[in-house]
């Protein structure tokens with residue numbers, strides 16, 4: 001068996017320890033004589049799995065009691081519709097456009113009401129986070145929407161927007177559990193888990209209780225109502241049971257690493273290795289304004305498309321996988337999520353150094 005250094009933006013690298021444990025339990029989950037995949041989601045064993053997963057997540061993120069945790073399906077993209085369907089009481093919401101995922105959510109929001117662009121960094125290909133300290137926000141918006149970490153462009157909100165008292169909704173797909181968060185600053189925090197937590201097929205929604213109401217926009221399908229899933233403890237229908245099980249293992253792994261404070265420290269140290277190199281390199285350069293750099297997704301270029309392609313090809317041959325930038329922006333991107341060991345980044349930088357020397 002040989003494992004590569006996987007820099008994929010998602011689905012992405014998972015802790016080896018978690019994968020091994022899942023492999024060990026594949027045929028017989030703790031004396032049940034079956035795999036978690038084969039198990040009723042109403043069984044005693046599964047009840048423990050989903051309840052422990054929620055409890056561990058609550059502990060990791062310090063989630064207050066007046067927030068609910070929902071394990072749902074449909075990916076992050078389904079939330080682009082579910083959020084307005086459930087939250088747009090005044091049919092009006094403000095969106096901050098910092099990249100493609102925010103834009104997609106904004107476009108989806110327009111289907112259901114008045115989605116207003118209140119800030120954008122489109123003028124410089126989303127290479128920075130706009131100043132959101134004093135935005136012009138209409139009084140009657142139902143929420144303000146951000147994509148907190150922009151997976152494709154490699155930017156991250158280091159300070160949250162001044163919402164002027166409005167509900168903040170954040171897509172944290174690509175920075176979920178990478179550092180501590182103050183849950184109370186948000187109305188809704190949600191993310192697809194396939195970036196930093198688990199296998200594709202699960203989306204976690206952390207939502208303040210008062211935002212969960214019976215009234216949704218007319219025509220909202222039952223499956224897209226937060227209230228149904230909250231009332232049924234994420235077991236209204238069959239949940240993505242195996243995926244939630246793996247997420248639960250990752251939560252336990254994170255606790256063992258020392259929780260989110262430790263992850264933040266580790267992630268900062270890890271990202272610094274790569275950013276420091278990009279800042280000194282004569283060949284490679286980062287594409288993001290320094291103060292807005294993501295700890296999770298690091299885009300970079302050589303400035304020459306042919307050289308970029310050569311680099312990606314040679315890196316792959318050397319065991320560094322998935323370094324190609326998103327198809328919409330080109331160049332390279334190294335996603336260095338929680339489960340990427342620092343040695344992976346050190347070895348990548350070593351490889352970049354020798355590539356630079358050979359191609360100077």
Ligand SMILES: *Cc1c(COP(=O)(O)O)cnc(C)c1O
Pocket residue numbers: 010074075076077078101147149150151171172173174192195
């Ligand atoms: C990947 C990603 C999405 C889309 O996730 P799906 O689960 O594929 O719908 C949305 N937002 C962000 C920030 C992402 O990184």
